[in-house]
Amino acid sequence: DGGITQSPKYLFRKEGQNVTLSCEQNLNHDAMYWYRQDPGQGLRLIYYSQIVNDFQKGDIAEGYSVSREKKESFPLTVTSAQKNPTAFYLCASSIGTGQYFGPGTRLTVL
Amino acid sequence: GEDVEQSLFLSVREGDSSVINCTYTDSSSTYLYWYKQEPGAGLQLLTYIFSNMDMKQDQRLTVLLNKKDKHLSLRIADTQTGDSAIYFCAETVLNTGTASKLTFGTGTRLQVTL
Numbered sequence: 001d002g003g004i005t006q007s008p009k010y011l012f013r014k015e016g017q018n019v020t021l022s023c024e025q026n027l028n029h030d031a032m033y034w035y036r037q038d039p040g041q042g043l044r045l046i047y048y049s050q051i052v053n054d055f056q057k058g059d060i061a062e063g064y065s066v067s068r069e070k071k072e073s074f075p076l077t078v079t080s081a082q083k084n085p086t087a088f089y090l091c092a093s094s095i096g097t098g099q100y101f102g103p104g105t106r107l108t109v110l
Numbered sequence: 111g112e113d114v115e116q117s118l119f120l121s122v123r124e125g126d127s128s129v130i131n132c133t134y135t136d137s138s139s140t141y142l143y144w145y146k147q148e149p150g151a152g153l154q155l156l157t158y159i160f161s162n163m164d165m166k167q168d169q170r171l172t173v174l175l176n177k178k179d180k181h182l183s184l185r186i187a188d189t190q191t192g193d194s195a196i197y198f199c200a201e202t203v204l205n206t207g208t209a210s211k212l213t214f215g216t217g218t219r220l221q222v223t224l
Contacts, residue, residue: 004152031209042114042198042214043153050208058211090152094210097141101152 003027004102006091011107013085021076021105023091032074033092033099036060043090049074078107085109114201114215121221128186130218132199135180139201142175143212144184147196156184156197186220194222 004025013019025032031050035043045058049068063082068074074093078085086109092099115133122128134142140161145153159166159173159182166173172185182199196217204211 006152033209040118040216042216045211048209048211050206092153098143098155098158099210099212100155101145103152104150106150 004091004093004100006089006102006105008105009103011105013107013109015109016080018080019078019085019107021078021089021091021107023074023076023102024072025074025091025093025102026072027093027095027100028071029093029095029100030071031094032068033094034058034064034066034074034076035090035092037088037090037104046076046089114199114213116197116199116215116218118216119219119221121223122189124189124191124222124224126189128184128189128193128220128222130184130186130197130199130220132182132184132215133180134182134199134201134213136201136203136213137177137180139203140205141202141210142173142182143200143202144171144173144182145198145200145214147198147217149195153198189220189222191222191224194220196220 007022033048034046044060047066049055065077089105091102143158144156147153170187174183196219198217200212200214
């Protein structure tokens with residue numbers, strides 16, 4: 001089955017710790033994206049990558065970092081510099097029209 | 111700036127039609143999208159329309175685009191309880207050919223009652 005997987009589904013971390021969220025796709029899509037969703041709000045773009053070893057900041061990149069060493073993988077690290085990291089994080093990929101989303105990771109910082 | 115607006119909530123009876131509205135701001139948007147999100151899940155791409163089209167129909171879904179007013183709507187015919195979800199519209203604000211930047215609305219929660 002082709003698709004996008006995100007792990008874990010739920011993640012709890014203590015304040016001040018870095019945490020890495022996984023995103024893998026087997027759709028052979030070139031572009032991948034990370035979004036943040038807060039309650040009652042739309043999605044906000046954190047980072048995106050058009051191709052391996054290349055990525056660009058989105059609208060809210062501060063406090064986050066990414067890497068794109070393989071076409072299939074686009075991990076997101078939430079650093080301790082992110083002031084309010086508790087949110088629902090969504091990964092997506094695309095080739096041509098439309099973006100296709102993973103199931104999301106809910107991060108709670110205690 | 112880029113702002114996509116949607117009403118927050120819509121309640122319809124099962125079997126009726128639902129119409130979800132969206133206003134976008136970027137007149138150069140190429141594609142406009144409708145996504146569905148069920149509780150605790152990711153977004154599912156429902157349908158999209160290219161900016162040179164006025165209407166697109168896909169089974170129970172009809173998308174209408176009014177470019178002059180920058181207004182997009184999604185009509186769901188014969189609404190079912192399984193259609194209860196949050197619906198997001200999104201406009202393309204940048205297309206590099208490989209990647210596209212989308213701006214999403216805040217979402218409309220559709221509640222279907224019996």
